[in-house]
Amino acid sequence: MTTSNTLPLISAAAVQDTPRATAEPRWVKWTLVGIALTFLTLFLILPLAVVLYGAFEAGMQVWWQAVTEPDALAAIRLTLFVLLIVVPLNAVFGVAIAWAIAKFEFRGKTILISIIDMPFAISPVVVGLIFVILLGSQGWFGPFLAEHDVRIIFAVPGIVIVILFGTLPFVARELIPLMQQQGKEEEEASLTLGASGWKTFWYVTLPNIKWGLIYGVVLCNARAMGEFGAVAIVSGRIRGETNTMPLHIEVLYNEYMFTAAFAVSSLLTGLALVTIVLKSWIEWKDERKQTSSTAR
Amino acid sequence: MSIHIEGVNKRFGDFVAVDNVNLAIKTGELTALLGPSGSGKTTLLRIIAGLEHADSGVVRFNSEDITGQHVSERGVGFVFQHYALFKHMTVFENVAYGLTVKPKKLRPSKAEIAKKVHKLLELVQLDWTADRYPSQLSGGQRQRIALARALAVEPKVLLLDEPFGALDAKVRAELRRWLRRLHDEIHVTSVFVTHDQEEALEVADRIVVMNKGRIEQDGTPEQVYDNPANPFVYEFLGNVNLFHARVKASGETKFTSASDDSAQQGDEQDGLAYVRAHEIEVLTSAEPDALPVTLDLITMVGPTARLEVLNQQDGKLVHIELPKEQFKALNLKSGDAAWIKPKYSQVFLGEGI
Numbered sequence: 001m002t003t004s005n006t007l008p009l010i011s012a013a014a015v016q017d018t019p020r021a022t023a024e025p026r027w028v029k030w031t032l033v034g035i036a037l038t039f040l041t042l043f044l045i046l047p048l049a050v051v052l053y054g055a056f057e058a059g060m061q062v063w064w065q066a067v068t069e070p071d072a073l074a075a076i077r078l079t080l081f082v083l084l085i086v087v088p089l090n091a092v093f094g095v096a097i098a099w100a101i102a103k104f105e106f107r108g109k110t111i112l113i114s115i116i117d118m119p120f121a122i123s124p125v126v127v128g129l130i131f132v133i134l135l136g137s138q139g140w141f142g143p144f145l146a147e148h149d150v151r152i153i154f155a156v157p158g159i160v161i162v163i164l165f166g167t168l169p170f171v172a173r174e175l176i177p178l179m180q181q182q183g184k185e186e187e188e189a190s191l192t193l194g195a196s197g198w199k200t201f202w203y204v205t206l207p208n209i210k211w212g213l214i215y216g217v218v219l220c221n222a223r224a225m226g227e228f229g230a231v232a233i234v235s236g237r238i239r240g241e242t243n244t245m246p247l248h249i250e251v252l253y254n255e256y257m258f259t260a261a262f263a264v265s266s267l268l269t270g271l272a273l274v275t276i277v278l279k280s281w282i283e284w285k286d287e288r289k290q291t292s293s294t295a296r
Numbered sequence: 297m298s299i300h301i302e303g304v305n306k307r308f309g310d311f312v313a314v315d316n317v318n319l320a321i322k323t324g325e326l327t328a329l330l331g332p333s334g335s336g337k338t339t340l341l342r343i344i345a346g347l348e349h350a351d352s353g354v355v356r357f358n359s360e361d362i363t364g365q366h367v368s369e370r371g372v373g374f375v376f377q378h379y380a381l382f383k384h385m386t387v388f389e390n391v392a393y394g395l396t397v398k399p400k401k402l403r404p405s406k407a408e409i410a411k412k413v414h415k416l417l418e419l420v421q422l423d424w425t426a427d428r429y430p431s432q433l434s435g436g437q438r439q440r441i442a443l444a445r446a447l448a449v450e451p452k453v454l455l456l457d458e459p460f461g462a463l464d465a466k467v468r469a470e471l472r473r474w475l476r477r478l479h480d481e482i483h484v485t486s487v488f489v490t491h492d493q494e495e496a497l498e499v500a501d502r503i504v505v506m507n508k509g510r511i512e513q514d515g516t517p518e519q520v521y522d523n524p525a526n527p528f529v530y531e532f533l534g535n536v537n538l539f540h541a542r543v544k545a546s547g548e549t550k551f552t553s554a555s556d557d558s559a560q561q562g563d564e565q566d567g568l569a570y571v572r573a574h575e576i577e578v579l580t581s582a583e584p585d586a587l588p589v590t591l592d593l594i595t596m597v598g599p600t601a602r603l604e605v606l607n608q609q610d611g612k613l614v615h616i617e618l619p620k621e622q623f624k625a626l627n628l629k630s631g632d633a634a635w636i637k638p639k640y641s642q643v644f645l646g647e648g649i
Contacts, residue, residue, distance in 0.1 A: 185380035192374040193394035207384040
């Protein structure tokens, strides 16, 4: 308790003293704050408000009808289904890749690091085309797949594959610098204390990368929900079957059903907001847990 | 538990980290692996722990060959330079870790674990920190917790990699004395790595001096300090000056300068004499065998006067240390002429000439 009492006093004094010596003039501060706020308002808050306004403009009932209409429900279900497969898989891939890169030395490591970024560099449309060429009925593996009665392109597996590809870097990118910076001393300590590799991962590595992992998963989740270009190519856009939420919104938009399009958009936006709030809540809870055990 | 290292080699690419090392460490001894960075001391320690695999050679605990054994099965306690405490666990959980990860059959009950952890925390005098997180402790406290954690599994050998390297001077001095006392209490075979000769001399029962992956000398602190086996050990253990010398068969030594080209007489041999900074006498008047010098730089470091003087024969700098009072009595200042006389030296024949 003593530390938590004295520390704020010290820092309060320090805060009062430092600005005079090191701070920029006031107008610099307010200009920067002004630029940041204007930018955020124009490019984040305004669009968000427009989406919500458009969605609820015609009233709650219209909104409800738009999101519970069978095709919309199918799109929501498909999007959530894809998320359930893609996000856990990419979390596992991401951890495995980051682990390999951060904790081992091997040939071709730098090449591997650049390859991980490829999904970011390639246009999603091209990604879609690549998989059509590979797995489509006219593609390289097309005849083989047809023979075994497996449909990937213009079906759900195709959607899963392109989204998996497109969101692959998020978790790995988040974890590689984190794990490199943490080094392997804690893991080594765990091993010398008699823990097996699995226990070391579970008790030492995972808690250390928890926040990076959650953050990566949140980003991966957001991107997976919104992925459009690649999905548009491989899904075949069969209404009620292979339309994800973004595709469904586009269909509605093209059919001049703006209110419905905004309604589904608001749902997608809502899902994104929920993920972010969830992340903040977990962070806040963990911080509280740490500080409460501190103040004894 | 004794440790036997037989013909161990380790390379990292082209770099030879450990070069055919043979070493036996007796049960209950506290041994220091001393050497400059890159001398292979840490690699050797990690090979003993099993954190690194030797390219060739054998490591035995007592007579048991453990070369192929996984680190988690070796039963070693390892203390890292940067503590490597588990950040997300409390001090209690850290110390208990080695016990809680044991397979169910071997794991003590919760009450037993708690009892043992508190006993260990008392041993390192940090019982009151049990519920804190490592980030709330000072460096010295963290390292003591790391030691308690390593001891919790009752290791056969305790290995410490530069355990005090990250601490400030005062805490370091305190902690190494404390480690010495702790070792006298628990008597577990211990090996610690350090590049600090003072630390090795103060703490260890035995010092193994390493350089370029090889062992240069292996002996008690006194042996290593008083009778360095070679110029490297001499230079590494303390501030040392080099003089050219000629040695007669009778053992009589004469200091000469490098430019002295006068022919060697019959039974004389050229060599380098190593003289420690505090083993040089400063005189204000000429004496037989004294070398004329000019005082250059005078620094007072606490109770010690450190002098840099120019050897007038060859213009080389000579470092001298003597008690401040003694220096004051000489009444010398920078630029004055003086004479110096090595009180004790060791000559290595033919070295570097």
